[in-house]
Amino acid sequence: MTPQARIQAAIDILDAVIGAARAQGAPADRLISDWFRTRRFAGSKDRRAVRDLVYAAVRACGPVPVSGRAAMLRVAQAQPELAVLFDGGRHAPAPIDPAEPVADGGIAPAWLAQALADSGIAGAEAEALMERAPLDIRVNTLKADRASLTLPLEGEPLAAAQGLRYPANTPVEGWDAYADGRIEVQDGGSQLVCAMADARPGETVIDLCAGAGGKTLALAAAMGNRGTLVACDVDRARLQRLAPRATRAGAMVHDTVLMNPGREVEALAKYAAKADLVLIDAPCTGTGTWRRNPESRWRLTPAELARITAIQARLLDVAAGLVRPGGRLVFVTCSLLDAEGAGQFDAFLAREPRARADAITLPLGRARGAGWRLSPALDGTDGFFVGRAFL
Ligand SMILES: C[S@@+](CC[C@H](N)C(=O)[O-])C[C@H]1O[C@@H](n2cnc3c(N)ncnc32)[C@H](O)[C@@H]1O
Numbered sequence: 002m003t004p005q006a007r008i009q010a011a012i013d014i015l016d017a018v019i020g021a022a023r024a025q026g027a028p029a030d031r032l033i034s035d036w037f038r039t040r041r042f043a044g045s046k047d048r049r050a051v052r053d054l055v056y057a058a059v060r061a062c063g064p065v066p067v068s069g070r071a072a073m074l075r076v077a078q079a080q081p082e083l084a085v086l087f088d089g090g091r092h093a094p095a096p097i098d099p100a101e102p103v104a105d106g107g108i109a110p111a112w113l114a115q116a117l118a119d120s121g122i123a124g125a126e127a128e129a130l131m132e133r134a135p136l137d138i139r140v141n142t143l144k145a146d147r148a149s150l151t152l153p154l155e156g157e158p159l160a161a162a163q164g165l166r167y168p169a170n171t172p173v174e175g176w177d178a179y180a181d182g183r184i185e186v187q188d189g190g191s192q193l194v195c196a197m198a199d200a201r202p203g204e205t206v207i208d209l210c211a212g213a214g215g216k217t218l219a220l221a222a223a224m225g226n227r228g229t230l231v232a233c234d235v236d237r238a239r240l241q242r243l244a245p246r247a248t249r250a251g252a253m254v255h256d257t258v259l260m261n262p263g264r265e266v267e268a269l270a271k272y273a274a275k276a277d278l279v280l281i282d283a284p285c286t287g288t289g290t291w292r293r294n295p296e297s298r299w300r301l302t303p304a305e306l307a308r309i310t311a312i313q314a315r316l317l318d319v320a321a322g323l324v325r326p327g328g329r330l331v332f333v334t335c336s337l338l339d340a341e342g343a344g345q346f347d348a349f350l351a352r353e354p355r356a357r358a359d360a361i362t363l364p365l366g367r368a369r370g371a372g373w374r375l376s377p378a379l380d381g382t383d384g385f386f387v388g389r390a391f392l
Contacts (some may be wrong), residue, residue, distance in 0.1 A: 190375045218252050
């Protein structure tokens with residue numbers, strides 16, 4: 002493909018990405034793969050170049066752009082070498098009309114940028130949400146140890162005890178250590194949050210929003226496979242992905258519970274007031290992971306935020322009913338919005354008289370409300386809020 006044709010391809014894909022963001026359709030990665038599946042003439046260099054153009058445009062536009070072309074023009078404004086390729090030639094984008102619309106820049110749609118600013122995320126801290134994330138792994142202590150494990154490439158040791166950092170796109174999933182479960186891909190912040198949960202051998206631990214088990218596997222490792230580990234979720238497909246991952250990691254998950262949304266208390270009745278630890282890795286807007294999913298900020302609406310925060314509040318109450326007296330609850334979101342972090346946790350502490358917030362200190366991050374927050378700009382991790390309370 003010519004450089005001009007690559008830009009036109011990126012514009013076409015961006016049109017699909019914008020349409021999908023408005024209609025809650027397929028994610029950008031899938032749309033990019035679909036586009037290339039029907040264009041066999043494109044080689045791997047073309048794919049990489051087009052993908053980079055698409056994501057550069059997604060990162061450059063705060064609000065949802067009116068069109069793929071307007072989005073790409075935003076990138077071209079800052080890169081004159083791209084602007085000259087709008088030459089109207091064969092497979093090339095039409096020449097730029099100075100009067101045509103150019104998408105707005107910024108971090109996010111205005112209401113969302115304001116909500117972040119109100120949560121203390123502005124300026125350089127907000128801009129860092131649009132950088133590219135590195136690739137972090139966790140050495141699985143059920144099978145190996147960071148100090149003695151030899152890997153094809155040397156990684157940078159992270160603050161998390163078993164964490165190593167590599168450049169984005171390092172092919173770790175092709176390494177033997179990945180195939181045999183000695184390493185897992187997991188953001189360093191996520192590893193710290195799991196360490197903070199402090200699951201111990203012999204405990205009864207409930208992972209209330211286990212998904213495909215990223216944190217469940219870390220909990221199993223911390224427990225040394227001793228005790229009772231329960232993985233729950235309302236999403237059957239995600240939960241089904243946990244079993245093969247647990248097998249690969251040598252992790253014991255004693256019970257897997259598929260729950261109906263709104264009926265979690267019934268589904269977990271046998272564990273009422275029994276758990277030493279309940280981890281609520283709650284569904285959230287994911288503002289802390291925009292480095293990995295920049296287009297997700299185009300999908301959010303105030304109504305969606307309200308829907309998600311209501312679920313979080315309910316899950317905190319469900320979790321409180323599962324914790325034994327003297328046990329603990331850990332609330333985590335990968336969001337930097339206070340509505341899903343300090344504000345949500347404070348509201349829980351105010352309505353649950355048994356709960357006592359527990360001071361948190363991690364090697365990275367800082368206090369936010371009664372909990373703790375990690376941010377990409379200051380900590381080099383995904384953005385997280387974590388709150389811990391004893392009951
Ligand atoms: C942040 S993700 C979990 C990620 C997972 N813990 C990990 O580390 O890979 C949030 C999960 O909450 C689940 N969820 C949504 N509503 C829920 C509910 N009412 N009860 C439990 N889980 C719910 C979603 O299906 C999703 O898997």
